[in-house]
Amino acid sequence: MSHDHSHVQEFFGARAADWDARFPDDGPAYASGVDRLGLREGDRVLDAGCGTGRALTPLRAAVGPTGVVLGADLTPAMLEAAVAAGRNHDGRLLLADVAVLPLRAQCLDAVFAAGLVAHLPQPAENLRELARVVRPGGRLALFHPIGRAALAARQGRQITPDDLRAQDRLGPLLAGSGWRMTSYVDEDALFLALAIREG
Template sequence: MSDDPTHVREFFGARAADWDSRFPDDGPAYAAAVADIGLRPGDAVLDAGCGTGRALPPLRAAVGPTGTVVGADLTPEMLAEATKAGREKDGALILADVAGLPVRDGALDAVFGAGLISHLADPERDLRELARVVRPGGRLALFHPIGRAALAARHGRQITDDDLRAEPNLRPMLARSGWDLVSYTDEDDRYLALAVRRSE
């Protein structure tokens, strides 16, 4: 299920221009997921694999003017669409792969990842990299605006037992990567796994 960065870049690069118009009703789901992270004014948060930056406005609203919001994506076309949509005013946009983030250890309070996990080249390694940049006790939110079954149906597939986002697979993978899964929701209209960065 995981992808190499070149394939991810090609896939999303070809779809960047009409991405937001294909999913126009996702805004409230993003805002609700951001609210569940528990961000506070002044916090620093990364939107990992930010795409066109749809999470940046609610993330900015959550951390306020004194907070730090960074959107990282490895697809230049997606970042260009985020800029075109004016979302760079809500957070700094950087071209980066989550496998190697230009962020110092423990600098962040939280990471938000929408539709991220199934596009990671090496999910366990990449989740460990996300853990590196988050302080102990900080949060990780893995989100999708629809659940696993609805997403599989959209693509004409069935859910399989090896789906990384399934709780029995995700929980131990997160644990091996420095995270403790604290809540898990997989419903037709929402997927949200929240994890807390363990103290070493």
Template sequence: MADDHTHVQDFFSVRAADWDSRFPDDGPAYAAAVGELGLRPGDTVLDAGCGTARALPALRAAVGRGGRVLGADLTPEMLDAARRAGRGTSGVLLLADAERLPLRGGTLDAVFAAGLISHLTHPARGLSELARVVRPGGRLALFHPIGRAALAARHGRALSEDDLRSEPRLAPLLAGAGWRLAAYTDEDDRFLVLAVRTG
């Protein structure tokens, strides 16, 4: 597992410095997705695999000053870039693996995860770990600022139904990990899955 994590860290560490400048127009898409998570003032929310923490300002605005915002990422360079961008003021940044979070069970109201699922070493284990730290009835948003087809085209490959994020594959994966799929959107300009913690 360490080798898999090293691969993820290697991929993101060399991209951290210019990550935000590569995708300068994603802010409104992040804010819109956060808006659909149903957060309330005072909630506790985690941005899992937060990268440069682009979602943290919107998450902070949603939960207010009385809420708690956490951002966790495996790559120190991404967290450094988040701090340089001033996003550490919106929440607490943690160097942590989304598959082994340093949080007590059932302590979160929601998890926001942008692009995370494609980078989980063990997707079922990762989604189960996110379920572990969320209270029953809490919510999960799996987000990407462009849809599956647009992302595949960006990477020069064809869209495949074997893609982990296709609805037929993702729905049972979520169910097995303790989530109920509530909404599935895959459009050119957005991928957003909303799920509710069962139990």
């Protein structure tokens, strides 16, 4: 099934070059988000919708030299910015749609996804695709370097009850997609929902 991604690519393509410059203080938040994913040496992890690859360096540090780090994004300009920042040394970059990953079933131990949920065209189906590539007992981190209220304020809007990232929306959404939500944090300086791949 094909989705129209041109608007997503346009949005992020236009912003790719100065993305990191606009959000310079996200490093510690990313490190903290990755830390809470509980990766082990040698694990295989995907950064889904990796953008300029800000999570790749902490992900590589977490899985060590024997681990596998993949970064998938469908916006070429974002991946080019990741390469320009040298982050391709920390992970293998894939020009790929997270809705149709070029990966075999259960090949990963974990998925890290920063700011992804809001951009998914079909959230339940797309989260099920992430579940497909993760082994039973593997983990998912849905991350954002700032919480929902802070993000809404930055964008000059209010949080609405239909926000997919609200705890009572996200739990059932994950549960219907092969995941069990195990923790949920929504603070000014961190949004992080963790889930385990059901067997």
